[in-house]
Structure formats: C-alpha cells, structure tokens
Amino acid sequence: xxxxxxxxxxxxxxxxxxxxxxxxxxxxxxxxxxxxxxxxxxxxxxxxxxxxxxxxxxxxxxxxxxxxxxxxxxxxxxxxxxxxxxxxxxxxxxxxxxxxxxxxxxxxxxxxxxxxxxxxxxxxxxxxxxxxxxxxxxxxxxxxxxxxxxxxxxxxxxxxxxxxxxxxxxxxxxxxxxxxxxxxxxxxxxxxxxxxxxxxxxxxxxxxxxxxxxxxxxxxxxxxxxxxxxxxxxxxxxxxxxxxxxxxxxxxxxxxxxxxxxxxxxxxxxxxxxxxx
Amino acid sequence: xxxxxxxxxxxxxxxxxxxxxxxxxxxxxxxxxxxxxxxxxxxxxxxxxxxxxxxxxxxxxxxxxxxxxxxxxxxxxxxxxxxxxxxxxxxxxxxxxxxxxxxxxxxxxx
Numbered sequence: 001x002x003x004x005x006x007x008x009x010x011x012x013x014x015x016x017x018x019x020x021x022x023x024x025x026x027x028x029x030x031x032x033x034x035x036x037x038x039x040x041x042x043x044x045x046x047x048x049x050x051x052x053x054x055x056x057x058x059x060x061x062x063x064x065x066x067x068x069x070x071x072x073x074x075x076x077x078x079x080x081x082x083x084x085x086x087x088x089x090x091x092x093x094x095x096x097x098x099x100x101x102x103x104x105x106x107x108x109x110x111x112x113x114x115x116x117x118x119x120x121x122x123x124x125x126x127x128x129x130x131x132x133x134x135x136x137x138x139x140x141x142x143x144x145x146x147x148x149x150x151x152x153x154x155x156x157x158x159x160x161x162x163x164x165x166x167x168x169x170x171x172x173x174x175x176x177x178x179x180x181x182x183x184x185x186x187x188x189x190x191x192x193x194x195x196x197x198x199x200x201x202x203x204x205x206x207x208x209x210x211x212x213x214x215x216x217x218x219x220x221x222x223x224x225x226x227x228x229x230x231x232x233x234x235x236x237x238x239x240x241x242x243x244x245x246x247x248x249x250x251x252x253x254x255x256x257x258x259x260x261x262x263x264x265x266x267x268x269x270x271x272x273x274x275x276x277x
Numbered sequence: 278x279x280x281x282x283x284x285x286x287x288x289x290x291x292x293x294x295x296x297x298x299x300x301x302x303x304x305x306x307x308x309x310x311x312x313x314x315x316x317x318x319x320x321x322x323x324x325x326x327x328x329x330x331x332x333x334x335x336x337x338x339x340x341x342x343x344x345x346x347x348x349x350x351x352x353x354x355x356x357x358x359x360x361x362x363x364x365x366x367x368x369x370x371x372x373x374x375x376x377x378x379x380x381x382x383x384x385x386x387x
Contacts, residue, residue, distance in 0.1 A: 040325035040326065040327075040382075040384065041325075041386075043324060043325055043327055044324070044384065047278070047324055048278050048281065049278060050278075051278035052278070053279060055331065056329070056330075056331035057278070057280055060280040060283070060320070060331060061282060061284075062283060063283075063317075063334070063335065064280050064281070064283040064287060064317065065283040065284065065287035065290075066287065066313070067287060067310065067314065067317060068283070068284045068286070068287025068289075068290075068291060069287040069288070070287075070306055070313065071287075071291065071310050071314075072287070072288045072289075072292045073291045073296060073298060074298075074307050074310055076291065076292060076295050077298050077303075
C-alpha cells in the first residue's frame, strides 16, 4: 500500500505525522516540487481555482470518478432492503434460518390440519345430503304407515257383505290384524285409513272405525303381497271361514293396482318431541 | 477542480446507474473503496504539502485497491476473510485519520 508519503525523502513524516508542525520549513525544503512561498491552504485554493486541464488533473479525475462510482454503488447495494441480513453475523443468520425453518414447519402443520378439516367438512356435507335424502325417503315410508300420504301398489280387495247384520267390530279387527300379520302395508276400510292407532267399536247395527260410522258392505283395500294376503285370509279357521260362519259373504280379489287414498291428518304429539338421538 | 468534478460525477453516475454488483467482485468492493479513500487522502495531503505527483498518485491508488482486494481474497481462501478485512479497514482507517490530521493542520493551521 504505497501512497504519496512513501516517496523518498518523506519517510520521517509518515512515521511521525504529529511532528510536522514543529518543522515545516525543513520539510518543504526537502520537497523539490514545493513552491516555497505558498502555504498548504494557498496551494489548495490554487488547485481548485481556476480549473486547469492538465494531465495530472485529468488522471486524478478519472481515478476519483472510479472511487465515487464504487462508493455510490456500494452504498446503494448496502442500503437495499436485505441490508438487515447483510450485516448480520453468522450465528445470527443460522438462528434466523432455524427460526424460519420452525415457522415453515408450523405453518405446514397448520396447513395440513386445515386441509384435513376441509376434507372432513366436505365429506360431512356430502353425508348430510345423503342423510337428508334418506330422511325424506323414510318420511314417505312412515307417511304410508301413518296414513298421511296416499299409497298405491299391488294388493287385494276384500268385500264383506253383511245382509244379516251379524258382523261385529271384533271380526273386522281380526281381519285387519290378519292382514297386518300377512304383511299388509296400507289398509283402508270404506274410505277410512287404518293405521296403528285405529280402533273399532260396535254401534247399533254397524261398526265405527276411529269414530267414523261405516256400514256394510265393508270394502277393504289392502296393499301388500297378494300371494301372502289372500292365503292368510283363506286359511282354514281363518277370517273368511269365521265370517262365513256368521252368514256373511266374503269375496277376495287380487289386483295389480290398489290405490289407498284415504288420508289421515298428521297429529302432532302434545308432549313427545323428536329427539336427535 | 477537474478532479473534484470527477468525484462528483462518479457518485452521481453510481447512484443513477445503480449497476448490479457482480457476485465475484462483491466482497472486495467495500475494501477497495476504503483503500482508494486512503490513497485520495494521501494525495490530498501531498498536494497541500506541495509534493503531489500524479504518477505516484496513480500508482498508489491502484496498488492500494489491488492489495486490499488481494488481502481480502487471501483471507477468504484461508477462512479468515472477515477478520482480515476488519484488520485492513482498521489500518486504512488509522492512515486516513493521520492524513486527515495533516490536512487539517494545513487548512486550519490547528
């Protein structure tokens, strides 16, 4: 690293710069280029003004241009946004890197958890849709059983002619129970839907079903498997034989299409409420 | 005067152009700048002393830069780059201070 001070004759000044003011004349005398009458300040002013285009000035200008350029570039690149990391020590950088890794890991875990949750929610909404469909289907099935919706399908028609007025409620109840036992799914008697809570009572010469008086002939429209229903009625000692013993005439017809369209209003229970369980 | 203009133009150009520093040069640029500053202060002091010589200035400027970069390069290769560049900056800083003191005596006579 040589510089101006290493020119011959100036070594002393380099090593003992503080002594310079003590012996300025001697030093200036030792310098051949020095203009004896001028002080440093005068030389500075002389160099600055007036501007002279000399070889020395141009060369120094070029070098100083390089210095200024490098200085500005370095300052600019140092004041970039990442200067916080640029000046950090290695241990700090390692720590920051570790922290970032941890953070990334945590966020990754969180992401996985959220994705899993999303999948579960999507599945459960699918399941809810399926459950809703099944509920609607079940509601229709239960509506048929409860008598709140009309039903149609294969089944039988049973007509009981009772000219003597000997048929009583318990006989009809036997018939209904026999039909139920044989798998009847929807029953109506003379326009009255028979459901689980149906009751039959005798009244004068006729029968009341759920309080609706019906008179002979009693026409049962039953939906179910005809191959099951008809033999169930006709078994020896069964409904048909019992009724015929009472002088009633019973005819049973199979049909591919029985329409049970007598409806019963859905009754809302006073106390019982549906439970989600 | 031309020299001062050169410095100013260099700073302005560096700020305006904002070139991307090549990765190879990047570690050496700050040290080179400090070394060049040292040479400039030495040159200024020589001028005030009336012993300025442009040839000496050019040689000292360039050799300062090259040697400083070389030391940092060597330090990097030896694995002591950070410490060595700190040392170079300290040495150059001391020299800049002593030169600045001499310049101060010339200009302010104090």
